[in-house]
Every structure is written in structure tokens, then in C-alpha cells.
Amino acid sequence: MSKFLYLTLSLILLLNASYLSAEETSVVAKIVAKPLDIKGDWVQGGLLHGQTVPGNTVTVFGHSASVDERGRFIFGLGRDTKKRIDVEVKTVDGQSRVYPFDVEQREYDIQRIEGVAKKYVAPPKSVSKRISTEAAQVKKARKVLRDAEEFRQGFTWPLIGRITGVYGSQRVFNGVPKRPHYGLDIAGPIGATVVAPAPGVVTLAHENMYYSGGTLIVDHGQGLSSTFIHLSKILVKVGDPIVRGQAIAEVGASGRVTGPHLDWRMNWKNQRIDPFLLVPPMPES
Ligand SMILES: [Zn+2]
Structure with missing residues (x-):
């Protein structure tokens, strides 16, 4: 095999490999990028920090949270928040899904x-x-x-x-x-x-x-x-x-x-x- 042919073949293989891995990466990214991830105090009076896909709309208690360019948002749970609340996520293409969460109920003095x-x-x-x-x-x-x-x-x-x-x-x-x-x-x-x-x-x-x-x-x-x-x-x-x-x-x-x-x-x-x-x-x- 001439040196030229060897180099060409290697290059084709290399390009092909990188193409495949890019595709694989994007498939993995689609699976890994969660539509909704929320951290914080799931308790009445708590403040929650959320993460979604940038561009999505997030609605809680009928109020839309401001989703920043990195997909981050916050929302608070009022004094009398019920035991179960819904967080609605709407994607850019208009699909919406509701995620239920449990809220710890407090006893007030x-x-x-x-x-x-x-x-x-x-x-x-x-x-x-x-x-x-x-x-x-x-x-x-x-x-x-x-x-x-x-x-x-x-x-x-x-x-x-x-x-x-x-x-x-x-x-x-x-x-x-x-x-x-x-x-x-x-x-x-x-x-x-x-x-x-x-x-x-x-x-x-x-x-x-x-x-x-x-x-x-x-x-x-x-x-x-x-x-x-x-x-x-x-x-x-x-x-x-x-x-x-x-x-x-x-x-x-x-x-x-x-x-x-x-x-x-x-x-x-x-x-x-x-x-x-x-x-x-x-x-x-
Ligand atoms: Zn006071």
C-alpha cells in the first residue's frame, strides 16, 4: 500500500469516526438533557431552583417562571401550598407536559x-x-x-x-x-x-x-x-x-x-x- 493511499484511507476512517461519534453524542445529549430538574426546599415557604431546556416555558401556580438563556429558573412555594403541585413545561415546539411534585406541609404556630x-x-x-x-x-x-x-x-x-x-x-x-x-x-x-x-x-x-x-x-x-x-x-x-x-x-x-x-x-x-x-x-x- 502506497503511503498516499494509506493516508487517504486513514483520513476517511478518521472523518467517518468523528462523524459517528458526533451523532452518538447528540443522541446521548437528547437522552441526558432532562426537560426538568428542580432542587431546593420542597416545603411550604421554600424557594426552588430549576433547570430546563433553554427556550422552554415553565408554569407554576398559573405564573410563568422566567427561564434564562441557560434554562435556569426559580419559583417559590407560598404558606398554604397544597401537598401536591404541578409544574408545567412547554417546549419550543408547543408540546407540554405536567410534572407533579410533593410539598412538605408545615405546622404553624x-x-x-x-x-x-x-x-x-x-x-x-x-x-x-x-x-x-x-x-x-x-x-x-x-x-x-x-x-x-x-x-x-x-x-x-x-x-x-x-x-x-x-x-x-x-x-x-x-x-x-x-x-x-x-x-x-x-x-x-x-x-x-x-x-x-x-x-x-x-x-x-x-x-x-x-x-x-x-x-x-x-x-x-x-x-x-x-x-x-x-x-x-x-x-x-x-x-x-x-x-x-x-x-x-x-x-x-x-x-x-x-x-x-x-x-x-x-x-x-x-x-x-x-x-x-x-x-x-x-x-x-
Ligand atoms: Zn413582623
């Missing part, structure tokens, strides 16, 4: 609080317009949807202190059952610095809302936001980009409170999630 000012337990008619206007402002701020993913940098405590209220507890004010508590309460003196638990952009800064007093909302991207309430002072304004650890506000006792503390709430769209599940253990103060 009942918290009885006495000494709450009457105007907060049974607000006078004269403030009902103010209350609904403020609720609409909060709702609008939480609707902001940015492609940014600052939340991927993780969360730290916005204030170090004793935890005095937990997510989900049923509240009874002066013996009157009220809506559940969705925040994490951290005790602290008036004027103590509140720092950003994660980077984001300020979407609401209100000096004094009826129930929540000084109220600040920071959006962390893809529908995930933090709300800080009962503040005495807000150090940032709407539109400000903030970094983790930045001083954003001061602890107060404004609105419906019985003492100074920070109330930190988190939302994924309209689902209220538990901040406690996202932070490391509270450091010793």
Missing part, C-alpha cells in the same frame, strides 16, 4: 399578641382608602420583573438579633384572629442599621405606611423580592442598585408593632416565601 393599638386591630373607616392605596403600591413594586439574577449570590442576615416572630404563624391581636404573619421578625433597637441581605434594585421606599410603617422593597431578580417594614429611616431610593451588606435602612417601631424590630418578608411573585430557609444560622449577637 399561633401567636397571641396583646396591647396592639385599637386603630390597627379595627382600623377606622377614614383610613380604608389609605390602606388600599398602600396595598396597591406594594403589590405593584413586587410585580417588577427584571431578568437580573442577583439572588444567585445568596442571602445573609439583614440584622443580627433575637428572632421574635417567624414565618407563617397565625396572629391573634388582642384576642382577634388576623391574617398570618409572613415575615421573620428580628429584635433590634430603633436606629440599628439594616443591611441588604442580597444585591438588587429598590422598587419601593415609603416613609410611613399605615400597617407597615417605613417600608422598603428590594427586588433580587426574576420576581424574587425582599420587603422590610416598621423602619424608622430609609437610606436608599427607588431605582437605586444596591449591593449585599449595604446599609439600606434603620430599625424602627412604625406601623402596627408592639416594639422596635425588623420584619423581613420575601416574595416570589404572589407567593410569600420564608427568608429563614435562605440564610445561614443566626450568628451569636
Whole structure:
């Protein structure tokens, strides 16, 4: 066999082999690339991190999650999420499939609080317009949807202190059952610095809302936001980009409170999630 022929044959074999292996790779990729992979706390109040094929649409609780160019998305499980939920994945070619998941059900505490000012337990008619206007402002701020993913940098405590209220507890004010508590309460003196638990952009800064007093909302991207309430002072304004650890506000006792503390709430769209599940253990103060 001439040297030329040998080289030609080798080349043909080589090309053929690489062609075959490329095809094999793509077949394997099709099998391996899962349409849906979800990690996180499958519990009421939990935040889930998902992975799908880029371009797919993912729907949970009737809300579509924002799927990024790498196929990643998040969603949160509200306080009263049922034991079984469906995650719907729609592919680019229009095919859809529903994946059921189990959600751990929590038992919530009942918290009885006495000494709450009457105007907060049974607000006078004269403030009902103010209350609904403020609720609409909060709702609008939480609707902001940015492609940014600052939340991927993780969360730290916005204030170090004793935890005095937990997510989900049923509240009874002066013996009157009220809506559940969705925040994490951290005790602290008036004027103590509140720092950003994660980077984001300020979407609401209100000096004094009826129930929540000084109220600040920071959006962390893809529908995930933090709300800080009962503040005495807000150090940032709407539109400000903030970094983790930045001083954003001061602890107060404004609105419906019985003492100074920070109330930190988190939302994924309209689902209220538990901040406690996202932070490391509270450091010793
Ligand atoms: Zn609270």
C-alpha cells in the first residue's frame, strides 16, 4: 500500500469516526438533557431552583417562571401550598407536559399578641382608602420583573438579633384572629442599621405606611423580592442598585408593632416565601 493511499484511507476512517461519534453524542445529549430538574426546599415557604431546556416555558401556580438563556429558573412555594403541585413545561415546539411534585406541609404556630393599638386591630373607616392605596403600591413594586439574577449570590442576615416572630404563624391581636404573619421578625433597637441581605434594585421606599410603617422593597431578580417594614429611616431610593451588606435602612417601631424590630418578608411573585430557609444560622449577637 502506497503511503498516499494509506493516508487517504486513514483520513476517511478518521472523518467517518468523528462523524459517528458526533451523532452518538447528540443522541446521548437528547437522552441526558432532562426537560426538568428542580432542587431546593420542597416545603411550604421554600424557594426552588430549576433547570430546563433553554427556550422552554415553565408554569407554576398559573405564573410563568422566567427561564434564562441557560434554562435556569426559580419559583417559590407560598404558606398554604397544597401537598401536591404541578409544574408545567412547554417546549419550543408547543408540546407540554405536567410534572407533579410533593410539598412538605408545615405546622404553624399561633401567636397571641396583646396591647396592639385599637386603630390597627379595627382600623377606622377614614383610613380604608389609605390602606388600599398602600396595598396597591406594594403589590405593584413586587410585580417588577427584571431578568437580573442577583439572588444567585445568596442571602445573609439583614440584622443580627433575637428572632421574635417567624414565618407563617397565625396572629391573634388582642384576642382577634388576623391574617398570618409572613415575615421573620428580628429584635433590634430603633436606629440599628439594616443591611441588604442580597444585591438588587429598590422598587419601593415609603416613609410611613399605615400597617407597615417605613417600608422598603428590594427586588433580587426574576420576581424574587425582599420587603422590610416598621423602619424608622430609609437610606436608599427607588431605582437605586444596591449591593449585599449595604446599609439600606434603620430599625424602627412604625406601623402596627408592639416594639422596635425588623420584619423581613420575601416574595416570589404572589407567593410569600420564608427568608429563614435562605440564610445561614443566626450568628451569636
Ligand atoms: Zn413582623
